[in-house]
Amino acid sequence: MPDQPIDPTVTGPLTADQARTLLDQAAELQAGGDFADAAVLYRRVIGQPEAAITAAAMVGLGQALYRMDREDDAVSIWEDVLRLPESPSTYTAWREVAAARVRSGDLRAALTAYREADRRAPPADKPEIASRLGWLLKETGERRAAGRQFARARGNAGLPLTWVIIGVTVIVSVAAWSSSRGFDVYGALELDKQAVAHGEYWRLFTVTLVHAPPDFGYLHLFFNMYALYISGPLVERLYGRAWFAIFYLLCAAGGSVGSFVFGGDVPSVGASGAIFGLFGVILAATRIHHPVLDRQGRALVGQLGTLIVINLVIGFASGFVDNAAHIGGLLTGMWLGYLIPPLAAMTLVTMWNRPAGAGPRAGVAAVGDVGGARRTAALGGLEALRFLGVAALVVVLAVGILVGTVART
Numbered sequence: 394m395p396d397q398p399i400d401p402t403v404t405g406p407l408t409a410d411q412a413r414t415l416l417d418q419a420a421e422l423q424a425g426g427d428f429a430d431a432a433v434l435y436r437r438v439i440g441q442p443e444a445a446i447t448a449a450a451m452v453g454l455g456q457a458l459y460r461m462d463r464e465d466d467a468v469s470i471w472e473d474v475l476r477l478p479e480s481p482s483t484y485t486a487w488r489e490v491a492a493a494r495v496r497s498g499d500l501r502a503a504l505t506a507y508r509e510a511d512r513r514a515p516p517a518d519k520p521e522i523a524s525r526l527g528w529l530l531k532e533t534g535e536r537r538a539a540g541r542q543f544a545r546a547r548g549n550a551g552l553p554l555t556w557v558i559i560g561v562t563v564i565v566s567v568a569a570w571s572s573s574r575g576f577d578v579y580g581a582l583e584l585d586k587q588a589v590a591h592g593e594y595w596r597l598f599t600v601t602l603v604h605a606p607p608d609f610g611y612l613h614l615f616f617n618m619y620a621l622y623i624s625g626p627l628v629e630r631l632y633g634r635a636w637f638a639i640f641y642l643l644c645a646a647g648g649s650v651g652s653f654v655f656g657g658d659v660p661s662v663g664a665s666g667a668i669f670g671l672f673g674v675i676l677a678a679t680r681i682h683h684p685v686l687d688r689q690g691r692a693l694v695g696q697l698g699t700l701i702v703i704n705l706v707i708g709f710a711s712g713f714v715d716n717a718a719h720i721g722g723l724l725t726g727m728w729l730g731y732l733i734p735p736l737a738a739m740t741l742v743t744m745w746n747r748p749a750g751a752g753p754r755a756g757v758a759a760v761g762d763v764g765g766a767r768r769t770a771a772l773g774g775l776e777a778l779r780f781l782g783v784a785a786l787v788v789v790l791a792v793g794i795l796v797g798t799v800a801r802t
Contacts, residue, residue, distance in 0.1 A: 412441045412450075419453055423460075432457040448474050448482035455489060468493045484513035495529070504529045520546045528685065554634045555625030558641065559618050562664060565602040567615050579603055584649055584661040584718075590801040597649035598642060601664035617664050618646075624671040627690050631678060631735035640729055640777070643786065644670020644722045650793040651721020654800070661715045666722035672701055673726025682734040725786065729797075732782040 407415070419434035435457060438450035451474045459467035471493070474486035492505030507529065511522045526544035569578035582599035589596050605613040629637040648666015678684065679694045686694065701723065708714035 407438065407441055409441070409443050409446060412438045412446045415451055416446070418452065419450075419457075423453070423457060428457040428460045431575070432461070444478045445480035445482065448480045448486070451477075452482045452485050452489070455486075464493065465498075484510055484515075484559055487513065491525075498530055500533050504533065525750070553626055554631055554637055555621060555629055557576065558625065559621055562602050562604075562621075563614065563618065566604045566610065569603045570607050570610060571638050574712070579660075579662070580660040584652060586653055586656070586658055586660070586797070586801055589649075589653055590798045597646045597653075597794075600647050600661055601667050603662045604664075605662055609748050611648070613663060617668060620668045621671070623693060623723065624668060624675060627686075627693060628671050628674050630690070631675075631684055633736055634732070636733070636736055638727065641667050643729060644668075644673070644726045646790055647725025647786075648718040648722030650790050651724075652715050652718040655717040655721075655791050656715055661718060663715075665715075666718035668709075668722070669701070669704075669719045670722035670726030670729075672697060673723040673728075674730035675726075677727040677730030678733075678735055679684075681731055686736040728782070728786055761796055 415434050415438050419431040419438075422428075422431035422434065432454055435450045435454035439447055439454065441447050441450070451470050455467040455470040455474075458464075458470065468490060471486045471489045474482055475490070477483075485508035487506050491503050491510055494500070494503035494506055504526065507522060507526050511519070511526065514522050523542045523545035527539045527546060530536075530539035530542060565578065565582070569582070572578040581779065582596065582603045584596050584600035586594070605608045625637070625641075628640060632640065645664070645667035647670055649661075652661050652666065675694060676697055679686070705716060706721060708716040708719060
């Protein structure tokens with residue numbers, strides 16, 4: 394950017410570089426909330442011979458007017474952008490028009506606009522657009538098409554990770570029941586507290602793969618896998634496969650550390666610590682971040698608190714359930730759900746009103762995100778806090794391992 398700002402009151406044609414400089418100045422004003430002054434600069438640029446620059450200015454002007462509660466004028470300008478030659482701003486204009494159509498209740502027109510935006514969207518934006526298309530299709534009664542869009546939004550290719558985990562757990566648990574004459578699966582994978590105290594930390598995770606011996610193990614395995622079957626897919630839909638895997642492992646570790654520090658000396662088996670962690674993720678994420686859920690998700694969330702309480706009461710009453718693992722996993726999951734908003738699903742706050750991203754600049758100032766500099770700084774700060782929160786969790790788990798090791802050696 395040039396060191397000296399350009400005076401927008403000076404008349405006469407602008408060079409392309411001058412126009413880009415004014416776009417940058419207008420974006421800075423929008424970042425500071427000076428929408429009226431930003432609109433002046435955007436108007437000064439409109440009419441520049443390079444169509445891409447004019448389109449960027451018109452998108453920015455529409456966003457300034459929208460923030461000044463002049464939505465009808467904003468939508469009219471965004472629609473004018475669509476009549477210009479194709480440019481990076483065309484994608485942004487289609488998204489703005491689509492969101493405006495949703496706000497006005499014209500869902501069919503919104504579907505058309507989002508489909509046009511989808512054709513032009515960069516890969517990083519494709520899942521979000523697919524999610525919006527899915528909800529619009531569902532609202533207009535096209536449930537099968539909505540399901541395809543939701544699958545696109547989740548990036549589903551092949552089996553859900555939840556099913557893979559269930560399959561592996563069942564195979565390993567059944568193998569453990571018949572391993573007495575060969576390799577001792579229990580001895581290698583269960584949460585043996587003394588073994589963990591002597592450095593066998595993999596047991597914090599592998600405990601999820603083995604369940605009680607056959608006299609009680611059939612029920613133990615069935616109820617745990619059923620709980621995973623109903624909770625895992627919801628977490629996977631909200632956060633995506635990668636984060637689901639991270640959450641499952643961290644919750645498994647949280648449950649195991651709880652058992653290691655506060656549980657008895659008897660080795661523990663089962664995936665319930667990790668599953669209680671998924672319950673905690675869902676409980677915190679839905680209360681704090683308010684993701685948009687389907688009917689099945691809403692039904693589960695409505696019963697989740699009661700389900701957790703009943704299981705904890707049964708655990709304390711029975712005397713042989715490792716409630717320390719359940720509580721450790723639950724607290725870990727609640728902390729993660731509180732820290733990290735759903736990353737693969739829309740929330741009620743962001744569903745329709747998040748400003749559209751402006752695509753590659755291609756030599757033109759990116760103006761698609763109103764208040765971009767301020768918002769980027771704020772989001773950067775939130776990401777840093779979330780990173781610190783996850784780091785703090787890891788530190789707490791490490792301290793727990795240390796405390797348990799000292800107590801058991």
